[in-house]
Amino acid sequence: MSIGHLDVILIGVSLLAFGMLISLLRLFLGPTSPDRVVALDTINTLVVGMMIGLGAFYEQVILIDIAIVYAILSFVTTLFIARYISSRKEKEESQ
Amino acid sequence: MEFFTFLYDALHFMVLFGIVGSALLVVKFKDLVSATIALAACSLLVSLEFFILQAPDVAIAEAAVGAGLTTAILIFAIKSTRGREEY
Amino acid sequence: MSWDWAMITMVVLVVISMFFMLLGAIGLHRFPDVYTRLHAATKATTFGSIFLAIAVIVYAVFRITDPETLDVNVGSYITLAVHTFIALVALLITNPTGAHAIASAARKAGVVPEQAVIDEYEEVE
């Protein structure tokens, strides 16, 4: 079977999607909301990696620009949620 | 090559599964901040799905609105509530 | 089948990258509390994304310098490499800052570190 250069990146991106599902499981389980923010942060990094890989896979440069914009916007989102969480008392929830 | 077509479809299905899963989590969580986090994850994955379908303009709008703006507005709204859903 | 230098380099880089990225995702389940999970998530995924970005840059450089594809659009591949590098720098700056924000928020919200042998933050409160 013949493997091109871009197929290597496709295999990597599929593995990243699998890792994203694993992190989504932590977003479901995590007992406190900081745990969920950590899971969201991990998903953000994985998705930026997927966007870089898929942009190379499709060979379209504008797709990489979305990765740059998303990397900065997801940081703003994380800061917003962290700012709110720090102003309240966290208690263990079972749901 | 058939294997890579299969892999591409598998990638697509994993992202779709993630969208449905995180959307279910939004409904399930009673804690409002957790629901907001799940909503951010959902809109992030929707943006990724547009990305895979090669619609860069839609993806960039979804990333800006879904991840940045909606989360900020919802957090501002939650600040004036008790923070939990009760019934 | 094309096992040239770019292919070998890309396979090695992608394998290293996937190992650390998946390690970060698994570390979320192996560790007991927020802080240790942040260790795994931040460091491992940042390190993995460095290698993925280098793999993409290697691919772009290969396309530019490859003698068989002379009719290739050089400008678009230069842009691909440079934009990938800028996305990587954005990740490298924002990731540790975001991790610090989450850790600080969790500590202020009263999440205590589990299995901790020492906690000098409690004197401050």
Place this chain on the structure above:
Amino acid sequence: MCKIVTLLPNNTHLNSYTVYAKSAFEIVGVMEAPDMFTFLVTFLGVFVLYLLLVWGSGDADTAYWAIEEVFAGLILSLISAGVARMMLGKAENTKMFLKWPLFIVYVPIFLVYLAKANIDVAYRVITGRINPGIVRIKPGLKTDLGRTVLANSITLTPGTLTVDIDKEKGDLFVHWINVQETKSEEEKVKAVCGSFSDWARRLTE
């Protein structure tokens, strides 16, 4: 030039214009030296970033940049440097850009420590052996920028994660995944930061 502005009649309509003109003159050349330096550093940074983003826009055989893009970048970076020089701030922070040779030495050292940190994390994820705790260290850095550099550096290096900062004294609260017994304060700083506290001081002060 300032003389001309003040010689204008004290008309209410003209007054707002003179304010604008004054600030424009300040940007062009009547600025004080540290402000001018900050302005120049911001301008160069924004311009280089713009040029990187439009690299490859021109005809690849003759030039890598289209001439329109260069002019647009020049104008946009002048505007943004004029607006943002107050935000990016103090002249003491921009002195850091004069020490760019140190950065070339710093980046490989940082990457080596990053690799070590990840092998350490891999070991701990696989075996599950942790001994965590939050410790307080006194690195003794004076500027905010130095503290930021140190905090971000040690977040990505072996076994440490910055949790919080004491704003008055500059003490860092660090989550340490493998707490070791230390006797003195300097030994503790050495064990947590390695050589990074020295590097942060050298880079920013």
